[in-house]
Amino acid sequence: xxxxxxxxxxxxxxxxxxxxxxxxxxxxxxxxxxxxxxxxxxxxxxxxxxxxxxxxxxxxxxxxxxxxxxxxxxxxxxxxxxxxxxxxxxxxxxxxxxxxxxxxxxxxxxxxxxxxxxxxxxxxxxxxxxxxxxxxxxxxxxxxxxxxxxxxxxxxxxxxxxxxxxxxxxxxxxxxxxxxxxxxxxxxxxxxxxxxxxxxxxxxxxxxxxxxxxxxxxxxxxxxxxx
Amino acid sequence: xxxxxxxxxxxxxxxxxxxxxxxxxxxxxxxxxxxxxxxxxxxxxxxxxxxxxxxxxxxxxxxxxxxxxxxxxxxxxxxxxxxxxxxxxxxxxxxxxxxxxxxxxxxxxxxxxxxxxxxxxxxxxxxxxxxxxxxxxxxxxxxxxxxxxxxxxxxxxxxxxxxxxxxxxxxxxxxxxxxxxxxxxxxxxxxxxxxxxxxxxxxxxxxxxxxxxxxxxxxxxxxxxxxx
Amino acid sequence: xxxxxxxxxxxxxxxxxxxxxxxxxxxxxxxxxxxxxxxxxxxxxxxxxxxxxxxxxxxxxxxxxxxxxxxxxxxxxxxxxxxxxxxxxxxxxxxxxxxxxxxxxxxxxxxxxxxxxxxxxxxxxxxxxxxxxxxxxxxxxxxxxxxxxxxxxxxxxxxxxxxxxxxxxxxxxxxxxxxxxxxxxxxxxxxxxxxxxxxxxxxxxxxxxxxxxxxxxxxxxxxxxxxxxxxx
Numbered sequence: 001x002x003x004x005x006x007x008x009x010x011x012x013x014x015x016x017x018x019x020x021x022x023x024x025x026x027x028x029x030x031x032x033x034x035x036x037x038x039x040x041x042x043x044x045x046x047x048x049x050x051x052x053x054x055x056x057x058x059x060x061x062x063x064x065x066x067x068x069x070x071x072x073x074x075x076x077x078x079x080x081x082x083x084x085x086x087x088x089x090x091x092x093x094x095x096x097x098x099x100x101x102x103x104x105x106x107x108x109x110x111x112x113x114x115x116x117x118x119x120x121x122x123x124x125x126x127x128x129x130x131x132x133x134x135x136x137x138x139x140x141x142x143x144x145x146x147x148x149x150x151x152x153x154x155x156x157x158x159x160x161x162x163x164x165x166x167x168x169x170x171x172x173x174x175x176x177x178x179x180x181x182x183x184x185x186x187x188x189x190x191x192x193x194x195x196x197x198x199x200x201x202x203x204x205x206x207x208x209x210x211x212x213x214x215x216x217x218x219x220x221x222x223x224x225x226x227x
Numbered sequence: 228x229x230x231x232x233x234x235x236x237x238x239x240x241x242x243x244x245x246x247x248x249x250x251x252x253x254x255x256x257x258x259x260x261x262x263x264x265x266x267x268x269x270x271x272x273x274x275x276x277x278x279x280x281x282x283x284x285x286x287x288x289x290x291x292x293x294x295x296x297x298x299x300x301x302x303x304x305x306x307x308x309x310x311x312x313x314x315x316x317x318x319x320x321x322x323x324x325x326x327x328x329x330x331x332x333x334x335x336x337x338x339x340x341x342x343x344x345x346x347x348x349x350x351x352x353x354x355x356x357x358x359x360x361x362x363x364x365x366x367x368x369x370x371x372x373x374x375x376x377x378x379x380x381x382x383x384x385x386x387x388x389x390x391x392x393x394x395x396x397x398x399x400x401x402x403x404x405x406x407x408x409x410x411x412x413x414x415x416x417x418x419x420x421x422x423x424x425x426x427x428x429x430x431x432x433x434x435x436x437x438x439x440x441x442x443x444x445x446x447x448x449x450x451x452x453x454x455x
Numbered sequence: 456x457x458x459x460x461x462x463x464x465x466x467x468x469x470x471x472x473x474x475x476x477x478x479x480x481x482x483x484x485x486x487x488x489x490x491x492x493x494x495x496x497x498x499x500x501x502x503x504x505x506x507x508x509x510x511x512x513x514x515x516x517x518x519x520x521x522x523x524x525x526x527x528x529x530x531x532x533x534x535x536x537x538x539x540x541x542x543x544x545x546x547x548x549x550x551x552x553x554x555x556x557x558x559x560x561x562x563x564x565x566x567x568x569x570x571x572x573x574x575x576x577x578x579x580x581x582x583x584x585x586x587x588x589x590x591x592x593x594x595x596x597x598x599x600x601x602x603x604x605x606x607x608x609x610x611x612x613x614x615x616x617x618x619x620x621x622x623x624x625x626x627x628x629x630x631x632x633x634x635x636x637x638x639x640x641x642x643x644x645x646x647x648x649x650x651x652x653x654x655x656x657x658x659x660x661x662x663x664x665x666x667x668x669x670x671x672x673x674x675x676x677x678x679x680x681x682x683x684x685x686x687x
Contacts, residue, residue, distance in 0.1 A: 003558060006555065006558075007555070007556060007558075010552060010555040010556060014541070014544070014548075014552045017543075017544065017548065018541050018543040018544055021543045021544075021582075022543045077541070080542070081537050081538045081539055081540055081541070081542070082535065082537035082538075082539055083539050083540070083541060085505060085533075085535070085537070085539065086533070086539030086540075086553065086598070087556065088505050089503050089504075089505055089528060089531065089533050090528060090553060090556035090557055091524070091525030091526070091528045091529055091556065091557065091558060092525075092556050093525075152378070153375075156358070156371050156374060156375060157358075159367060159368070159371055160358065160361045160368065160371070161361055162361065166357065166358075166361070169354055169357065170354035170357070170358065170375065172350070173347050173350035173351040173354060173379075173382075174351065174378065174379065174382045176347050176386055176389065177382070177385040177386050177388070177389035180389045180390075180393055181389055181392075184392075184393065200392055201392070204385070204388065204389060204392070207385070208385055211381060211385065212378075215377075215378055215381060219295075219374050219377065219378065222295055222370055222371075222373070222374050223371065223374060225367075225370065225506070225507070226500055226505050226506045227366065227367055227466060227497075227506060298509075366466045
């Protein structure tokens with residue numbers, strides 16, 4: 001167990017170090033997500049009342065769009081210099097690669113969220129009616145679901161031509177449940193509904209997270225198979 | 228050896244007979260529904276199409292698992308062909324649904340859970356076909372498609388659950404269901420369901436045949452090119 | 456010692472390898488020659504346990520021990536024409552990363568030892584993207600040998616190297632051989648690295664077309680045999 005965890009953290013650390021050193025995706029992700037925020041606010045000029053209705057959707061859409069940029073980079077880095085073959089020639093199991101990469105992608109996405117989130121409150125002059133703690137939990141479990149599926153499907157598309165364009169097309173339909181649930185739950189916290197009114201959504205997100213933690217563990221071997 | 232062609236003939240024959248019967252029942256026999264008029268007859272195509280679509284995607288799911296387990300080419304061909312047929316029937320559902328909705332509720336589209344799920348389903352299997360076609364003849368891509376065929380199917384119930392909760396939290400504009408069909412309508416529907424199911428298998432076989440021939444041609448071509 | 460027994464691999468309807476058996480005893484250096492598409496690199500990937508054969512098995516080292524694939528992979532090192540290195544990481548971090556994946560203890564001392572061997576000690580903490588081609592090649596050799604493998608597999612290692620790089624790699628191969636390592640090299644060159652080869656396999660259309668020792672073999676003979684075996 002300890003040994004397996006060590007392999008996962010090895011991948012995790014390697015990805016984070018090379019990412020934060022190259023600053024390729026994190027900087028792009030943050031910039032892109034702030035840009036979306038600014039452009040949307042120009043495009044819709046939301047009034048105080050409508051802000052609460054559209055903002056949760058906007059937050060999640062901008063996160064997912066900028067998250068895609070990072071996901072596309074994850075395996076591009078491994079294809080360069082054929083590093084993936086190097087990794088696969090060591091004793092590490094494919095699912096350990098997956099978990100390490102998912103963890104690193106999650107940290108990157110959370111980093112983007114930490115920077116952009118306060119900006120939403122400033123740009124849209126929002127005051128949160130519900131609990132901040134629950135909002136943070138929703139952001140966290142929603143991001144986990146997105147990253148678990150995203151890291152898995154990015155491995156799939158990295159084998160294909162035109163993979164960068166393909167990832168959103170195959171990822172978004174599968175993301176629909178978690179995205180919808182996260183938006184609904186976020187919106188409920190914004191408008192200050194009581195917890196039992198949106199608890200089903202939180203449960204749905206957790207079920208989704210669990211299913212898409214188990215499925216990749218079962219199937220990731222097939223994505224890493226080398227011909 | 229003779230058995231399979233014979234079964235195929237029986238399948239094609241019974242599809243033909245059943246199709247004629249279904250058409251007769253729908254357009255001649257079953258009475259016109261009082262409230263909605265002739266447009267209600269869409270129901271006999273819409274519901275069976277939806278059933279066939281789900282059946283087709285279930286076949287994709289099972290065949291994908293079998294392909295990953297056995298690596299036998301035939302399962303990949305079944306999965307790919309079934310997905311094609313499924314996407315076509317999902318498209319029929321998505322086209323007939325709004326026509327019906329326009330007549331019944333006065334609006335083309337509602338975010339009814341079933342309609343929403345069907346739409347997402349259509350996107351999922353379109354994505355599946357894109358993956359499968361993005362580099363023909365490359366075995367690795369069939370494996371990737373199989374993985375997606377499994378994970379996509381697993382996603383469907385969650386999509387449906389999410390769509391349903393979404394609609395119960397928001398105000399429900401339309402009651403979608405008319406429960407309790409009169410016997411004549413029920414019989415017609417059943418015959419239509421049977422017909423569409425048979426049609427699915429006919430189309431699946433045809434589609435598989437096309438794929439097999441395509442692969443054969445591809446192999447012959449690459450053999451021929453090797454000679455140079 | 457590394458052995459592949461009755462290995463077959465097909466892609467769709469193409470038979471890439473047809474029932475191939477190879478055995479390389481400890482300390483032997485074997486070169487695999489063959490035209491493009493003969494199945495050379497597929498064979499190498501199967502022997503390296505990266506790719507699974509459709510049938511057949513691979514035995515590495517003492518076969519009386521029951522080993523998991525993970526343990527077996529620890530006995531293999533791969534040197535390829537690709538470096539398998541991450542440009543943003545330093546030389547040290549790259550070696551540390553792969554060392555950890557091999558689950559090595561006492562990693563730091565090992566890294567220093569292997570980096571000294573390839574003469575990159577001064578560049579230890581430099582990011583790899585600043586490296587010249589020659590340095591990159593030396594580091595990729597260090598990467599392959601970090602876990603002190605028994606078996607070295609080389610995949611077209613001379614591709615894209617200049618004269619200096621070629622002689623460096625030849626020196627490394629000679630060194631490995633004198634340390635009784637088992638070596639298999641996939642190549643398409645008749646000259647590079649051939650000096651120390653004990654045995655040559657010619658692979659054609661997924662089968663072994665010839666298998667002969669290199670003792671007293673002239674390079675003209677090799678070319679003649681190769682063309683005889685491959686042309687038909």
